[in-house]
Amino acid sequence: MSEIPYKIYLSENEIPTAWYNVRADMKNKPAPLLNPGTGEPLKAEDLYPIFCEELSKQEMNNDDQWIDIPGEIVDFYKMYRPSPLVRAYCLEKELDTPAHIYYKFEGNNTSGSHKLNSAIAQAYYAKKQGLKGVTTETGAGQWGTALSMATAYFGLDCQVYMVKVSYEQKPFRREVMRTYGATVTPSPSMSTNVGRKINEEFPGTDGSLGCAISEAVEAATSQEGYRYVLGSVLGQVLLHQSVIGLEAKAALDKYGIKADTIIGCAGGGSNLGGLISPFVGQMLRGEADYDIIAVEPASCPSLTRGSYVYDFCDTGRVCPLAKMYTLGSNFMPAPNHAGGLRYHGMSSIVSQLYDDKLIRATSVKQTDVFAAAEKFARVEGILPAPESSHAIKVAIDEALKCKETGEAKNIVFGLTGTGYFDLVAYQKYNDGVMDDYIPTDEDIAKSLSQCPKIG
Ligand SMILES: Cc1ncc(COP(=O)(O)O)c(C=O)c1O
Numbered sequence: 001m002s003e004i005p006y007k008i009y010l011s012e013n014e015i016p017t018a019w020y021n022v023r024a025d026m027k028n029k030p031a032p033l034l035n036p037g038t039g040e041p042l043k044a045e046d047l048y049p050i051f052c053e054e055l056s057k058q059e060m061n062n063d064d065q066w067i068d069i070p071g072e073i074v075d076f077y078k079m080y081r082p083s084p085l086v087r088a089y090c091l092e093k094e095l096d097t098p099a100h101i102y103y104k105f106e107g108n109n110t111s112g113s114h115k116l117n118s119a120i121a122q123a124y125y126a127k128k129q130g131l132k133g134v135t136t137e138t139g140a141g142q143w144g145t146a147l148s149m150a151t152a153y154f155g156l157d158c159q160v161y162m163v164k165v166s167y168e169q170k171p172f173r174r175e176v177m178r179t180y181g182a183t184v185t186p187s188p189s190m191s192t193n194v195g196r197k198i199n200e201e202f203p204g205t206d207g208s209l210g211c212a213i214s215e216a217v218e219a220a221t222s223q224e225g226y227r228y229v230l231g232s233v234l235g236q237v238l239l240h241q242s243v244i245g246l247e248a249k250a251a252l253d254k255y256g257i258k259a260d261t262i263i264g265c266a267g268g269g270s271n272l273g274g275l276i277s278p279f280v281g282q283m284l285r286g287e288a289d290y291d292i293i294a295v296e297p298a299s300c301p302s303l304t305r306g307s308y309v310y311d312f313c314d315t316g317r318v319c320p321l322a323k324m325y326t327l328g329s330n331f332m333p334a335p336n337h338a339g340g341l342r343y344h345g346m347s348s349i350v351s352q353l354y355d356d357k358l359i360r361a362t363s364v365k366q367t368d369v370f371a372a373a374e375k376f377a378r379v380e381g382i383l384p385a386p387e388s389s390h391a392i393k394v395a396i397d398e399a400l401k402c403k404e405t406g407e408a409k410n411i412v413f414g415l416t417g418t419g420y421f422d423l424v425a426y427q428k429y430n431d432g433v434m435d436d437y438i439p440t441d442e443d444i445a446k447s448l449s450q451c452p453k454i455g
Pocket residue numbers: 112113114139140141142143231232233265266267268269270271272339340341385387388416417418
């Protein structure tokens with residue numbers, strides 16, 4: 001076998017031209033979305049008032065294994081894809097491990113994360129439908145930034161509700177969004193009914209993704225020519241993010257490398273779902289086996305400590321009900337620094353795969369995550385996003401286990417983004433004033449007790 005380069009690049013012609021829909025290969029399909037009023041399963045048409053039509057169809061599509069990527073989206077992908085699969089030789093040396101570590105780096109675009117892969121697709125379908133604009137929420141700010149780049153490209157208006165704690169911690173990310181023409185409002189705001197209600201109920205709240213989603217949905221449904229778009233959780237987003245896994249697999253295949261362990265951080269599940277989709281597809285078809293690990297923050301542990309039940313996707317309870325591992329839609333995660341992982345639930349697809357034991361999950365404390373982030377930055381050069389650093393932490397742990405056992409496992413993890421806008425968090429860590437917030441069983445039981453009682 002030829003020497004494996006530091007960076008395995010595919011050529012432009014190897015960018016995927018179809019997304020892979022893992023649901024088609026799942027024997028146990030993700031549970032359907034339910035109408036929050038009637039409890040009945042939703043059809044694509046029921047989603048048209050909220051989502052673009054084509055995206056609603058993708059949301060409901062459990063059957064087509066492959067969905068063609070429109071040429072205009074592939075052309076946009078060419079500006080920043082294929083993303084490299086990097087062999088972390090320097091990290092391996094630092095850890096003195098026999099393991100081979102690879103990471104798929106999605107931070108090499110101005111938005112700084114994988115979110116652009118779905119943002120451009122969602123903006124494309126909104127444009128194609130003749131809409132004026134879209135509304136959304138953003139946690140850490142990466143999704144809002146990605147969406148504002150995508151909407152600027154297609155000449156659409158973009159209204160972003162940004163979780164208040166991130167709005168305050170990351171003023172520069174806000175300015176990037178405004179530079180691309182988006183309007184950014186801290187959430188919960190006083191400009192929507194649901195925002196005013198949440199502010200009244202939780203005075204002084206730092207906000208959460210669940211609150212911001214409710215506000216963005218209200219803004220979309222109350223304005224003519226607008227629809228709501230979401231950067232994670234939904235099946236359509238995982239579908240778009242399958243480009244990550246398809247490219248990663250093609251790069252590994254090029255050098256005859258068979259991954260043993262695949263690791264991704266999990267907020268709403270989109271990067272993890274996208275990275276693992278083609279590999280899980282092989283598992284579902286009985287072609288290969290992998291150890292797949294979802295990593296979540298100990299402060300917001302939906303897979304490892306939540307329940308697998310129907311719940312609202314948002315705090316304001318205006319969105320459809322989804323069956324997922326959840327901490328309860330009014331769970332208010334402590335203000336940890338991985339804003340993109342502060343979501344109470346998990347993608348229905350990832351939840352079903354986890355429930356079927358095709359993947360496993362672990363949770364990690366944020367000070368341990370930042371220690372891993374610094375180690376990685378110092379040897380591999382890239383300053384990782386706090387979210388991505390959850391995967392780094394577990395990749396390091398797995399590589400150190402190999403040191404004990406002497407196994408030369410191939411460990412692949414998703415490095416979803418860069419942390420240049422997360423320097424307040426790095427500052428806290430460097431000053432030794434970062435805390436680890438872990439919810440108590442009572443906290444979780446309290447919010448879970450308010451989940452709707454379905455079936
Ligand atoms: C850099 C980065 N990684 C990961 C995530 C988590 O989202 P998801 O679980 O949908 O990939 C986010 C979300 O904002 C993010 O910004």
